[in-house]
Amino acid sequence: MVTLVLFIAFAIIALVGALGVVISRNPVHSALWLVATLLSMAGFFILEGAYLVSAVQVIVYASAIVVLFLFVIMLLGVDREESLTDPLKVQRPVALMLGLVVFALLIGLMGNHWATGGESATAALNSGGGGNVERVAREIFTTYLWPFELTSALLVVAVVGGVALARRSRRAEAASEVAQ
């Protein structure tokens, strides 16, 4: 009963938030609606017992990433509102139609049973000991160690890349400042 109510609540928030992201004229509003959706995602994760990812979702997504978005919006001043008419006339109707089509297709595909393998013994939801966090952590550090290391490398690359991308423009600015 509780699950049902919570699900419906989170679902409504999620959908409204998603629509808000898409429909809002002001990008800052879109960011805020995104936060709503993300938080309701976290709620869903908890409902399904995936506590670690729920926590990570809130910490990383709902805060860090959205804050990043907001920083960039402020930095670039792209908070001006877009015009309503689309210069590409076919874009909107076709997009809407395709969206509905894909939605219908996804529903249709839900009936398929493609996963044919047996259940994993070690990765069962209740295997090992400890709560969800320990179990997920155990999976990450044993079976999925290699991807874990790769993603950490990816993060390093992202940091370096971000610094490099940001630095270039600053050097040009510094150069022009010196010239003046």
Next chain:
Amino acid sequence: MIVTPTWYLFLAAALFAIGAVGMLVRRNVIVMFMCVELMLNAVNLTFVTFSKTLNDLSGQVAVFFVLVVAAAEVAIGLALIVAIFRRRHTGTTADDISELRG
């Protein structure tokens, strides 16, 4: 009425479709990016749902990694946007970056 995994999948599909349409329709680059995040979240929901129905933790591990990669991607993407839009002071819509025009 019990909440079956099918409901979650329905929701995920809807979020995915909304995110996709949003990405195609909006012209503000940042908002397009946000719609991409929406899509990714829909996928995450799907993963977790299947993790629960198939009784396999791999789904949650996948979500974990998706989160990490999405974070990195957002960082770089936004840095790129900053780099591009710092150069041009006019027009900040996706349609203006059309140098690949054939």
Next chain:
Amino acid sequence: MLDYIWLVPALPLFGAALLLTFGKRIGEPIAGWIATALMFGSFVVSIVMFSALRGLPSGEHAHTVKLFDWFASGGFKVSMGFLADPLSVTWILFVTGIATLIHLYSIGYMHGDARFSRFFAYLNLFVASMLILVLGSNFLVTFLGWEGVGLCSYLLISFWFERNSAAVAGKKAFVTTRVGDLGFMIAMFMIFASLGTLDYAVVGEKIGGLASGTITAIALLLFLGAVGKSAQIPLHFWLPDAMEGPTPVSALIHAATMVTAGIFIVARAHPIFEASQAAQDVVMWVGAITALLAATVALVQTDIKRVLAYSTVSQLGYMFLALGVGAYTAAIGLVVAHAFFKAALFLGSGSVIHGLDENQDIRTMGRLRKYMPLTGFGFIVAWLAIAGLPPFAGFWAKDEVLAKAFFHGDYAVWLIGVVAAILTAFYMTRETFLVWFGNERFAAVSAETEIDGEAAHAESPAGSHAESHEAGMISTESPTVAYGTAPAPARMTHAPHEAPATMTIPVLILAALAAIGGFIILPFKGFEYLTQFLEPVFETVKPIEAPSFAAGFALSTLAVVIAITGVLIGRGMYRKGLEDPAGDPLDRRLGSLGRLFGNAYYFDAVLARCVDGPIRRFAEWIANTVDQGIIDGAVNGVASGVASISNGVRRAQGGVVRQYALVVFAGVAALLIFALVRS
């Protein structure tokens, strides 16, 4: 030994390559001597080949040397091979021999010309092509040489291309012979299509098996090629204009060698002609008519070389006449004899032109025997030969031809030949007397400047004679004296001088050959060297025998009589030369008929009118509508079609990322449909 036959064309070919690359550096006169030496070497090799051929074991009379496979694609296999048999050896002997003499002559004649070495390069190339033509063991190798001589003929006729008339004449010659070459090519295609081979030996054996219509068509097409190359009617009109080229060229190409290529190919392909009576009749009649009409035109010409040009056309007609009746040996005998005396006549006239400061008008010559005795002697001997007086070569050869025609039963043709013989004797006598006898008409003021020949030669300054050769300067006026032009006023102020030794010796040698060359074709048993030599080539041909010795003797006597008649009439009219250069007694007597002859039956004018009108319009239609419109349109159309398609495709690359995203999303939808459908 016969395997070295390839040396015969290789030596002049090497000479041509050498002189084309290093000619300027080698310079005059070494280039000329190199070319002559190589030519002489080729002649020596030819003699060696001749004796090697005689030395073949009895029963064998031909030797094929295959150099390499030329074409081997699918069913078409042709090799580059040379065939050494009596026919080709005869030809290479007299071609290389006469070519050597003419090369020697050219050293003197082309002295001072700016493109001296190139001239010899072309001459060598020409002889090489001619030798390849006659030595080929199959039609394709012969055709290679055929085209080569055509090219060299063009190059040499328009050698002094600064003269517009020379350039035009070269083009005319090339294009006209091309029409004939078309016939040759189609004949080759037909031969290959029906027999699967182009080899002479094989074709000779198998030709009988074809339908008679096919054989006649092939024969006539081959003959068309011969008509073009040997200047028979109706493709004869390039030869007189070809006299624009230097005189050695006229002698070598247009008298002794290239024009005999047509005779050669008919003789070589005689199995084809023997199999078709209709083709033989055509050959005979074309030859006879050409002989007669060309002789009439030569009667009234005023240019020393033009008379000889039409005379050549006429004599070639005789040769085709002989081929048409099946008297192959007689035709070849006339080829050889004609080569000797015509080359002597041409070279002699070249010396005259040289000595008279490029004057070619016989109306303003006369009594040159006094000033150029050696050349004159040679010319006169050659004249007697061509007129048909015994014991010179021309008599035996022409008599043989006419006798064979008579005994073959073609009396009408024989009669035409007789009339042409009288005319030949007459017009050659006319030319000889106008040039070498009679009164002097070349001097500016005849009385005062009749100087002793010796003194004039000694004091002849580097002045007036050398002026025209100064630094190879070539006037842009055509030196040819067309019929109907008034004679230019005599302008020479010094006496004509004899040509240098390099020019007189060849003339004299050729005259000697014209005198004694007849001994190879004497019709008496035991002396028929040429016939015996050529017999193995023509063993399938039925020989034409005189029914009795008396009949042959009677005909020969008749031949002598007509020759003497022609000479006497000519002598009677022109013994004293011309009183007035503009007044030729013959013109008065012939009147309008003379004008018809002189303008060569207005053939050129009619042809020009025809070509200029409908043919030009047709050519323009093809050039504009077909070529530019259809063909270019198709090619350009493909290009512009591609361009417009790509322009359309280009619009997909708008550069707008959202558009791309839309397409990607559509692809996603398609994939999902696919997944849905498949499951």
